[in-house]
Amino acid sequence: MVRGENCLLQVENAPEKLGFYITSYLKAKNPMEAEHLVVQVLMNELKAYHHLKTVDHDPPRIFVEKIEELESFDGIELPGSGFTFFKA
Numbered sequence: 001m002v003r004g005e006n007c008l009l010q011v012e013n014a015p016e017k018l019g020f021y022i023t024s025y026l027k028a029k030n031p032m033e034a035e036h037l038v039v040q041v042l043m044n045e046l047k048a049y050h051h052l053k054t055v056d057h058d059p060p061r062i063f064v065e066k067i068e069e070l071e072s073f074d075g076i077e078l079p080g081s082g083f084t085f086f087k088a
Contacts, residue, residue, distance in 0.1 A: 001023055001064075002023075002065065003021055003063045003065055004021075004060060005088060006019070006058065006059070006060050007060040007088075008053040009052055009053070018088055019085070019086050019088045020083045020084060021083075021086075022082065024041065025076055026041065034064075035064045039064070042062060043062070050083070
């Protein structure tokens with residue numbers, strides 16, 4: 001489970017600060033690599049599809065709240081649940 005805060009996203013015609021939750025599945029060698037990869041993947045996705053604006057003095061923050069190791073991806077809908085946004 002990943003939580004994001006302070007994400008300046010384009011909503012309709014104006015930028016708005018939002019937070020989000022998302023469940024994401026990926027393959028990694030260990031929990032530290034999983035945390036690094038998921039932050040990288042989510043930042044790229046936010047920039048590409050949700051028009052994330054980054055401001056050096058007030059950057060978005062991403063917190064990996066839970067990492068769970070799975071035996072396999074059987075029965076899991078990949079890549080994950082999609083973003084659930086909330087007003088910050």
